[in-house]
Amino acid sequence: MKKLFGHTDGLSKKTVKKLEHLYQFRTISSMPISPELARELLFLSLQIGRQIAALINRAGRVEFVVIGTAKKIFLPFLKNYPPLPGRLCGLRYIHTHLNSESFSQDDLTDLELLRFDLMGILQASLNVSPVLEIAHLLPLSVGNQSHTLLKPIPLVELDIACDELIFALEQEMSLYRPHHDITQDNRAILIGVTTPLHRKKAQRSLAELKELAISCGLEIIDSVLQQRPQADPKYILGHGKLADITIQAMRQGASHLVFDQELTPSQSRAIGDIVELKVLDRTQLILDIFAQRAQTREGKLQVELAQLKYRLPRLIQQNRSFSRLAGGIGGRGPGETQLEVDRRRIRDRISRLEKDLLSVSQKRKQQRSQRQKKKIPTVSIVGYTNVGKSTLLNTLTRSDVVAQDRLFATLDPSSRRLKFPRDMEVIITDTVGFIENLPKDLLVAFKATLEELATADLLLHVVDISDSEYLHHIQSVETILEQLNLSHIPAIYIYNKIDQISDFYMENSVSLIPSFYVSAIDRKTLSPLTQYIQRLFDPNS
Numbered sequence: 001m002k003k004l005f006g007h008t009d010g011l012s013k014k015t016v017k018k019l020e021h022l023y024q025f026r027t028i029s030s031m032p033i034s035p036e037l038a039r040e041l042l043f044l045s046l047q048i049g050r051q052i053a054a055l056i057n058r059a060g061r062v063e064f065v066v067i068g069t070a071k072k073i074f075l076p077f078l079k080n081y082p083p084l085p086g087r088l089c090g091l092r093y094i095h096t097h098l099n100s101e102s103f104s105q106d107d108l109t110d111l112e113l114l115r116f117d118l119m120g121i122l123q124a125s126l127n128v129s130p131v132l133e134i135a136h137l138l139p140l141s142v143g144n145q146s147h148t149l150l151k152p153i154p155l156v157e158l159d160i161a162c163d164e165l166i167f168a169l170e171q172e173m174s175l176y177r178p179h180h181d182i183t184q185d186n187r188a189i190l191i192g193v194t195t196p197l198h199r200k201k202a203q204r205s206l207a208e209l210k211e212l213a214i215s216c217g218l219e220i221i222d223s224v225l226q227q228r229p230q231a232d233p234k235y236i237l238g239h240g241k242l243a244d245i246t247i248q249a250m251r252q253g254a255s256h257l258v259f260d261q262e263l264t265p266s267q268s269r270a271i272g273d274i275v276e277l278k279v280l281d282r283t284q285l286i287l288d289i290f291a292q293r294a295q296t297r298e299g300k301l302q303v304e305l306a307q308l309k310y311r312l313p314r315l316i317q318q319n320r321s322f323s324r325l326a327g328g329i330g331g332r333g334p335g336e337t338q339l340e341v342d343r344r345r346i347r348d349r350i351s352r353l354e355k356d357l358l359s360v361s362q363k364r365k366q367q368r369s370q371r372q373k374k375k376i377p378t379v380s381i382v383g384y385t386n387v388g389k390s391t392l393l394n395t396l397t398r399s400d401v402v403a404q405d406r407l408f409a410t411l412d413p414s415s416r417r418l419k420f421p422r423d424m425e426v427i428i429t430d431t432v433g434f435i436e437n438l439p440k441d442l443l444v445a446f447k448a449t450l451e452e453l454a455t456a457d458l459l460l461h462v463v464d465i466s467d468s469e470y471l472h473h474i475q476s477v478e479t480i481l482e483q484l485n486l487s488h489i490p491a492i493y494i495y496n497k498i499d500q501i502s503d504f505y506m507e508n509s510v511s512l513i514p515s516f517y518v519s520a521i522d523r524k525t526l527s528p529l530t531q532y533i534q535r536l537f538d539p540n541s
Helices: 013-024 035-048 105-114 162-176 196-215 239-252 265-272 282-293 297-315 336-340 343-373 389-397 440-445 447-454 470-483 503-509 523-537
Strands: 052-057 062-067 091-098 118-124 131-142 145-149 187-194 219-227 256-259 278-281 378-383 414-420 424-430 458-464 491-496 515-517
Touching (some): 013 035, 035 091, 105 131, 105 145, 118 162, 187 239, 196 282, 239 256, 256 282, 265 297, 282 297, 282 440, 343 447, 378 447, 378 470, 389 523, 414 523, 458 523, 515 523
Parallel strands (some): 378 424, 378 458
Antiparallel strands (some): 052 062, 052 091, 414 424
């Protein structure tokens, strides 16, 4: 006998057997539900004072029997009946209502989210002749109306050719099915939550999330920013807003919901329990970009360690939402195969990676020690991601480090020599770019790389002056430097990309901090900077 779902606590064994017996009923394809099954649902619902649902497949068999409370039914995961755009799921959802209530908003949301063949309400009342109210989706939404209600049907008139109705609906839906539903699995809706006091900051963060998502290969079809007194502890968004966004995603053929906040393991599970889409957060996008960019063995080790530390707590209670994280965007890179192994093996792998990176750290420490013995000054380039750090290194040292106009183009550090007259030289090191709310696991994993900054004699803080948010980027970088205990190292500000702004803008915008104004692609603009570095390390020059 198949099991019962939902709120079964407090039911007697006799009642449980009667409820389990509902699986034995069969319904012919032209009826939404057989009269016998409908009457039994009504009888049992009145007896226990709870709503009862029967989910019937197209062969007429009852696939799920769900017990609710007096006012609500919480549906289980409907295995093998996914709600795909352009078609119906293959189940008829018939359930009882007490107190002569008609369709609730929750009912209609379930109808659209789970794309039932049709939904039926049986009025469980001793004083009213039983009827079945039916709602079904429309092939094409008219305005905000995506469903229609049929006239109530007496139980003796249930043969309404509903199999033909369902077939006709799916035929029409296939005509309106967008092309991207078939060919793409990379369409995303971005989601942010903010309080009234932090709306501007949240808008800036959501715009940056869009850049991250595009760098991961996602096509952004919409961005949603909900203003609340505080984030919902379970869903981040309100439950109703999340349902609305999920419906929108299904209408527009979206495959991903991407949250600007980092989701806790419990939030990921809770959201995944009510949406049939891949759920990602800001941290996963950044990890995914790092996984794409890592080229050296050290870089791959660091990314894998960060990925596994992020995923480990999300393995504790696996659910179907977690299973959707495997592969694709948000699951790419060296650590992706670890999603299917148990916690013990992941912890063993983390331990091994930490040992390997400790070896890397010791090797770097020896290299730094050799440079210090030779008394070669070290200058490290830091800054927000995609501000032109690698381009600056190339122009200063006439090298050819990969420099691209995209987020986190540089992941593995590069060091080059900058030679001056009087037989003096300095080591210039390019480092990974920073970003607001950089994941803590990444900072820990990249400890070996970031240790290079700790022994620098000078930091060149590169700023993209053409970016309207450059002051916030400066603040974000300084915050991370404080977290890394690097605030004591002397730093100068390199305002880059002056070729992309007007003189007026530059004169009125960059006089806050003593700095150098350069175009990293124009060597002539770097002369004051190189002269400064030379005087700093060779006072006699």
